Every structure is written in C-alpha cells, then in structure tokens.
Amino acid sequence: MGKRSTASTAFGIVDLALAVLYSFLVLWVIPSRSSTFTVVALAASSVLAGGGIGMIVQNRIGLVVAAVAASAMVAATFALILLLVASAAYLHGIYDGIGQAGAALAILAALLAIEVVGLVPALQLVHLWRRRREGR
Amino acid sequence: MRARGAALAGAVLGLSASLYLGVYCWCHLTPHPILDPAAADTALRWLRAPLDGVSAGPLSLAEFGAASELPLPGPLWASLYLRGQLVVRHRADASTVGEALAEARRALQASPVLARLDAEDRQAARLRLDLLTARGPVVTGVPLALANSFASGRDGVGITVAGQVAYLLPDDLIRNDLLAAAQPVAFIAELRSGLDVGAAEQALATQLGCAAVDVRGAHRHLFRFRVQSFVDSPDHARALPVDRARVPVAAVDRASVRTALERAADYAVRQLRWDGSFEYMYQPFSHQHTSDEYSLPRHAGTTWLLSLAYRVLGHARYREAATSAIDYLATHAVPSECQITPFACVGSNDDADLGSAALTSVAIVEYQLATGDQRFRGLAERLGCFLLFMQKPNGDFCHGFAPSSGLRNCAGQVLYYSGEAALALARLHQILPDPTLTAAAERALDYLTGPNYDYFLGQFFIGEDHWTCIAAEAAFPFVNKDAYARFCYAFARLNRRVQVEPDGGPLADLAGAFGITPFFLPHNTPAGSRTEANVATYRLSVLRGEPQPDILETVRRSLRYLVDQQFRPEGMYLFARPDQALGGIGQTPLHPAVRIDYIEHTASAMARGIDLVPESFAPNWNVARQHSR
Numbered sequence: 001m002g003k004r005s006t007a008s009t010a011f012g013i014v015d016l017a018l019a020v021l022y023s024f025l026v027l028w029v030i031p032s033r034s035s036t037f038t039v040v041a042l043a044a045s046s047v048l049a050g051g052g053i054g055m056i057v058q059n060r061i062g063l064v065v066a067a068v069a070a071s072a073m074v075a076a077t078f079a080l081i082l083l084l085v086a087s088a089a090y091l092h093g094i095y096d097g098i099g100q101a102g103a104a105l106a107i108l109a110a111l112l113a114i115e116v117v118g119l120v121p122a123l124q125l126v127h128l129w130r131r132r133r134e135g136r
Numbered sequence: 137m138r139a140r141g142a143a144l145a146g147a148v149l150g151l152s153a154s155l156y157l158g159v160y161c162w163c164h165l166t167p168h169p170i171l172d173p174a175a176a177d178t179a180l181r182w183l184r185a186p187l188d189g190v191s192a193g194p195l196s197l198a199e200f201g202a203a204s205e206l207p208l209p210g211p212l213w214a215s216l217y218l219r220g221q222l223v224v225r226h227r228a229d230a231s232t233v234g235e236a237l238a239e240a241r242r243a244l245q246a247s248p249v250l251a252r253l254d255a256e257d258r259q260a261a262r263l264r265l266d267l268l269t270a271r272g273p274v275v276t277g278v279p280l281a282l283a284n285s286f287a288s289g290r291d292g293v294g295i296t297v298a299g300q301v302a303y304l305l306p307d308d309l310i311r312n313d314l315l316a317a318a319q320p321v322a323f324i325a326e327l328r329s330g331l332d333v334g335a336a337e338q339a340l341a342t343q344l345g346c347a348a349v350d351v352r353g354a355h356r357h358l359f360r361f362r363v364q365s366f367v368d369s370p371d372h373a374r375a376l377p378v379d380r381a382r383v384p385v386a387a388v389d390r391a392s393v394r395t396a397l398e399r400a401a402d403y404a405v406r407q408l409r410w411d412g413s414f415e416y417m418y419q420p421f422s423h424q425h426t427s428d429e430y431s432l433p434r435h436a437g438t439t440w441l442l443s444l445a446y447r448v449l450g451h452a453r454y455r456e457a458a459t460s461a462i463d464y465l466a467t468h469a470v471p472s473e474c475q476i477t478p479f480a481c482v483g484s485n486d487d488a489d490l491g492s493a494a495l496t497s498v499a500i501v502e503y504q505l506a507t508g509d510q511r512f513r514g515l516a517e518r519l520g521c522f523l524l525f526m527q528k529p530n531g532d533f534c535h536g537f538a539p540s541s542g543l544r545n546c547a548g549q550v551l552y553y554s555g556e557a558a559l560a561l562a563r564l565h566q567i568l569p570d571p572t573l574t575a576a577a578e579r580a581l582d583y584l585t586g587p588n589y590d591y592f593l594g595q596f597f598i599g600e601d602h603w604t605c606i607a608a609e610a611a612f613p614f615v616n617k618d619a620y621a622r623f624c625y626a627f628a629r630l631n632r633r634v635q636v637e638p639d640g641g642p643l644a645d646l647a648g649a650f651g652i653t654p655f656f657l658p659h660n661t662p663a664g665s666r667t668e669a670n671v672a673t674y675r676l677s678v679l680r681g682e683p684q685p686d687i688l689e690t691v692r693r694s695l696r697y698l699v700d701q702q703f704r705p706e707g708m709y710l711f712a713r714p715d716q717a718l719g720g721i722g723q724t725p726l727h728p729a730v731r732i733d734y735i736e737h738t739a740s741a742m743a744r745g746i747d748l749v750p751e752s753f754a755p756n757w758n759v760a761r762q763h764s765r
Contacts (some may be wrong), residue, residue, distance in 0.1 A: 082151070089155065090163055093164035094285055094287060096642035102654075102655065106485070
C-alpha cells in the first residue's frame with residue numbers, strides 16, 4: 001500500500017477529533033429529546049472515528065475503511081441538505097412562508113452542514129484518490 | 137470531468153427543486169372563503185333566533201341567496217360563548233351550508249343548556265360560526281416537526297380514530313394555551329414554539345370519549361385544518377370576521393387611536409389598588425390578577441402613562457390615578473435610608489436601582505407639566521441628585537445601589553436602565569432648570585450613542601435602545617448633535633427592516649408589528665416601546681429640519697397594529713369578564729395575559745403618536761383579505 005503519509009495521519013487525527021467533538025456536542029452541549037437523532041449522530045461519529053483509525057493505521061483495510069467512511073459522510077451531507085430542503089418546503093407549506101429569518105437560517109444550516117459534516121471527508125476522499133493514483 | 141461535474145450539480149439542484157415542490161404541494165393549504173359578509177350576517181342572525189326567543193322559519197333562500205346551496209368541504213360549527221366559557225357547541229357534518237346551518241339551529245334549539253340561560257345571559261352570550269375551508273396532512277413521525285405543523289391561531293388540529301373524527305378549533309387551542317407551548321430545544325426552557333401535542337391529544341381523546349393512548353396510537357391520522365370564522369357583534373346585529381381569535385382592525389384614524397388610548401388608560405386606572413399600587417398581571421381567560429415580582433420601574437412607567445393620558449385626553453380620573461400612583465412611590469418605595477440623605481432613591485433599604493428612580497422622575501415631570509401640581513417637585517429634585525450620584529465619569533451609570541451601606545453597585549448592567557436615566561435627566565430639566573442636569577444628560581447620550589457600541593460586534597447591531605431615542609428627543613432643546621440623530625435614524629431603520637409588511641404573507645394580519653419569522657409571533661410590548669422611540673425619532677427629525685417619512689410610516693403602521701391588538705368590545709368573546717379586560721393588550725396576539733408594562737408602552741406610544749395619525753387614514757393595505765384564511 002506504499003509508504004506512510006503524514007497527510008493521511010493528519011486526516012486521521014482530524015477525523016478522530018471531529019468524532020469526539022460531535023459526540024460531545026450531541027451528548028452534552030445540545031442533547032436532543034429525540035433518541036433517533038442521538039443514535040444517528042453517534043453512528044456518524046463512529047463512522048468518522050473508524051475512518052480516522054483507518055487513516056492512521058494506513059494498511060490496506062484501514063484505507064478502504066477510511067474511504068468508505070468518508071464516502072458515507074459525503075453521502076450523509078447530501079442527505080442532510082435534502083432534509084433541510086424538505087424541512088424548508090414543509091415549513092413554507094405550513095406557514096405560507098418562512099420569513100427572512102427562516103430563509104437565512106435554512107441557508108446557514110445548509111452551508112454549515114457542508115462545512116462541518118462534508119468538507120473534511122470530501123478533502124479526505126480527494127487525498128485518498130490522489131494517493132491511490134500516485135501509488136499505481 | 138467538467139461535464140460530469142455540471143451534470144452532478146444539475147442533478148442535485150433538480151432533485152432539491154423537485155423535493156421542495158413536492159413537499160410544499162403535499163402540505164400546503166389553499167383555503168377559499170365560503171361565506172361573504174352579507175351571507176355571514178344572515179347565517180348568524182338566523183342561528184341566533186332560538187337564543188333571542190324569536191321564531192324564525194326555514195332559512196329563507198331569498199334572503200340567504202345561493203350561499204345556502206354552497207357545498208361544504210368539511211364541518212360547520214356553531215359555538216355559544218358566555219363570559220368566556222363555551223356553553224354549547226354543535227358540529228354539523230352536512231354537505232351544503234344551508235343543511236349544516238339548519239342542523240346547527242335545530243341543535244341549539246334543543247339544547248337544555250340554552251333553555252336554562254336567563255335573559256341577561258342570552259344577551260351576553262356570543263355566537264361563533266366556523267366553517268372548515270381546507271384540511272391537510274402533517275408530519276407525525278418527528279415530534280419537533282409535528283409540534284410546529286400548525287400555523288399559530290389559524291390552524292385547528294384534527295384526528296381520525298376508528299372512523300370517528302375529532303377537531304380542536306383554533307379558538308380551542310388558544311383558550312387552552314396549547315400554542316407556543318412546545319419546547320423545541322431541550323436545554324432552552326424559555327424558547328417555546330409550536331403545539332403542546334400531548335395536551336392536544338388529551339383534548340381530542342376527551343372529545344372522542346376514548347383514552348389518550350388510543351389517540352396516540354392513531355397519531356398518523358392527525359391533520360390540520362383552516363376555518364372561516366365569524367362571531368356576532370355584541371349587539372348581535374352583525375357577523376364580524378375573526379382571525380386568530382381577534383376581530384381585526386383594517387385601518388385606524390386619529391379618532392380610533394384616541395378611543396384606544398382612552399380604553400388603555402381606563403384599563404390602567406382599573407388596575408389601581410387602594411394603596412396606589414397596580415394589579416400587576418391580569419389573565420383575561422380566567423379573570424385572575426397576580427402581583428408576584430412587582431416591578432417598581434414598571435409601576436413608575438405606568439404612572440407616566442397616566443399623566444400622558446391626562447395631558448392628551450384631559451380626564452380627571454387619570455390625574456387622580458397618577459397622583460395616587462406617585463404617592464405610592466413617595467410613601468412606600470423610598471426606603472428610610474434614602475429619606476435622610478440629600479438624594480432620594482427608589483427600592484428597599486437593601487436594594488435600590490437606577491431604573492426605578494429614573495422612571496419615577498419621568499413620571500413626576502410629566503405629572504407636573506400636565507397638571508401644574510408641584511407637590512412632587514421636591515422628590516423629583518432629590519431623585520435628580522441620585523441620578524447624578526449614580527453617573528460614571530464616562531457618562532454611563534451604575535445600576536444598583538445599597539441604601540443601607542450607601543454604596544453603588546456598578547458591576548451588573550440591567551437592560552434599559554442607562555437609557556431611562558438619560559431620559560430622566562433630560563426631562564427633569566423641564567421642571568428643574570439646572571445646567572448640571574443638562575450636562576449629565578448630554579454625557580449620558582454621548583455615551584449611549586457612542587462608546588456603548590465601541591466594540592467589534594457593536595458595529596453590526598443596535599440593542600433595545602428605545603429609551604435612548606426618547607431621551608435624544610427630550611434633550612433637543614438643550615443639545616442637538618448629529619450623532620444622536622444618526623443613531624436614532626439607524627435604530628428606526630432597523631425597526632423598519634423587521635416590521636411586518638402589509639403584504640407580509642402569513643403575518644399580514646399583524647402588519648406593523650416587529651418580527652422576523654412566522655414561527656414566533658411578535659410580542660406586543662416591543663411594538664409599543666419601539667413605536668415610542670420611533671415617534672420621538674420622527675419628532676427629532678422634524679425639529680432638526682430633516683423629516684423622515686419612512687419613520688412616520690413605520691409609526692402609523694405600528695399604531696394600527698396596536699389598536700388591532702387591543703381588547704375591544706367586538707372581540708373578547710373568549711374572556712371571562714370583557715368589561716374588566718377592555719382596553720388591555722396581551723403579551724402576544726395569542727397570549728392575552730396583560731402586565732402593566734404592556735399597557736405602559738403600547739398606550740404611551742398611542743399618546744405620543746396620536747397627532748401623527750391623519751384625521752382620516754386610508755391605508756394601502758387590506759387585512760380583510762386575510763380573514764378567510
């Protein structure tokens with residue numbers, strides 16, 4: 001699988017840090033009354049942590065796990081954005097409009113979703129793709 | 137690669153747009169009014185006939201016209217309210233308006249409750265007519281989404297359980313305080329929005345005669361619905377449209393604002409107790425007063441209103457009430473430790489504060505200017521000394537004072553206090569021509585409009601600075617600075633940006649209020665306080681020779697809103713004692729509890745802005761359109 005990469009290790013550490021951060025946020029800072037939300041958020045944190053460990057270990061299985069985890073997080077970002085779109089449409093339908101603040105919050109939430117959930121996994125996928133290409 | 141990227145972006149955008157459209161069409165309601173005002177008049181008069189002991193024949197098609205044959209998309213409800221209590225309700229599930237009305241009238245006629253009402257009760261009873269105009273699905277699987285699936289005050293909640301349908305009308309949700317009751321964020325107890333789903337389920341179960349658990353089991357059959365609603369006028373001569381349990385006011389003129397001010401001031405007079413203090417809170421649904429956590433600044437502010445009302449309307453009862461309320465402050469609220477010092481404070485021996493002293497000063501100045509009575513001048517002078525003592529070198533103020541130790545507490549800052557003190561210093565000058573006071577007022581205004589916002593985020597927002605702008609206008613005779621005007625114009629512009637527009641979509645009936653989203657209905661007190669500030673800012677602009685028409689328009693829109701929100705004789709059918717609630721203004725359009733400061737701010741805005749309202753006002757909006765929603 002080639003030599004160890006410092007960048008991969010850095011991605012792994014960032015993944016682990018984000019996984020800890022998400023868990024901390026979900027469990028202590030913004031606890032939800034909905035257990036579904038908590039379970040999904042913790043599952044995403046676990047996936048991220050799994051990918052992080054894979055990036056640090058950097059063996060074949062580890063990198064595959066990391067690629068799958070990053071892909072899952074990117075897919076989750078798309079799903080999150082679609083959920084935001086559906087929620088905005090629902091509130092628009094119910095309230096005949098969502099107001100300036102509602103529109104601003106929806107856009108902000110979508111941007112945050114991309115930045116917080118999707119950005120690192122997307123960069124990680126690009127890194128893994130380049131590493132694989134260079135390894136050939 | 138580029139083509140693939142463009143295709144992916146297109147697919148994502150297309151999917152998002154389709155999803156948005158699909159969800160919107162699935163849940164959006166398009167209600168159409170069923171009865172026009174004339175048909176509603178006829179329908180209510182005809183329904184009321186058994187109540188008035190008038191013999192009425194079958195519904196006359198000639199009188200009712202084609203409305204009788206109109207198809208109904210859902211039930212029709214006839215509800216009779218007596219002093220806020222629902223005494224009779226009949227739901228008619230007929231296919232046409234005529235059939236439903238006939239069924240409802242038969243039910244009213246046969247009602248044993250109706251038979252027991254005496255003549256006085258029958259006269260006091262108000263009949264309400266609701267016709268379902270549309271119904272639609274809601275998301276039931278996500279608690280937060282479900283709680284926020286009902287437009288506040290407009291939507292009713294319905295459910296189908298084992299073939300039976302139960303409905304909670306918008307009025308039922310308001311009366312039982314089920315709206316703005318859910319807590320969307322677990323750790324912010326103060327943030328409440330949406331339906332109290334558990335309580336609504338319980339009410340639906342009661343209606344169906346089953347257990348709440350059965351209703352919970354049929355959760356996915358919950359739905360929302362809209363109604364077209366009318367209530368008969370207090371003299372029972374007309375049908376009045378109802379929106380969010382309120383009979384809306386489409387437009388105001390100077391006479392209607394004057395009437396509203398008189399009603400509000402009379403409400404304040406009715407809250408005055410034997411010792412000169414006020415009944416602090418009033419719950420119109422239950423006719424209950426509470427006075428926990430009595431606030432002296434709010435007492436003083438309400439006293440100021442009474443003097444303002446006396447100056448504008450000239451009724452002796454306001455002068456008497458103001459005298460009594462200031463007397464209360466002088467005899468009960470100036471602690472013994474502050475009676476032997478050169479300055480007077482307001483509070484207790486352990487804790488006195490800046491805001492109470494400032495607003496007491498403002499109330500006394502207004503009282504003396506309105507009545508010519510100088511009996512409280514000495515107290516005002518000593519309060520002025522206190523304000524000077526509390527001022528810091530930078531122009532700001534210490535907000536707390538412990539009379540027992542004589543020490544100022546400059547650590548904590550209370551919202552509003554510095555602005556109130558600036559206003560007090562500026563107003564005191566009107567009865568105590570002392571250059572020390574004017575210099576202090578100028579220093580305070582310099583601080584509030586300058587260094588107070590001298591930090592990074594301060595460049596992006598303005599807080600609740602209505603007192604500052606009222607003070608800037610009051611100070612104009614002795615200090616006129618561009619900085620004050622610029623600050624207050626910016627505050628007014630900010631207000632304008634968040635003011636609900638007449639064509640403001642779902643909130644159009646609340647045009648003139650200040651709010652930014654339909655999820656949280658606007659509060660009425662800020663509408664009052666910001667209007668007080670906007671009135672002052674507009675007057676300041678006129679005094680400076682640069683009148684701001686936008687601010688004037690903001691003021692006029694707000695005054696319409698405030699008159700609309702006031703408890704007027706034509707509404708109040710949900711209240712236990714309409715005669716006691718008359719003139720009050722609730723916390724929000726759906727939460728009618730009245731605290732004295734709600735009246736203070738909203739009625740002060742009316743008193744100060746009345747001459748900015750044209751004698752005859754033709755607004756460019758029409759809220760009548762909204763009644764059928």
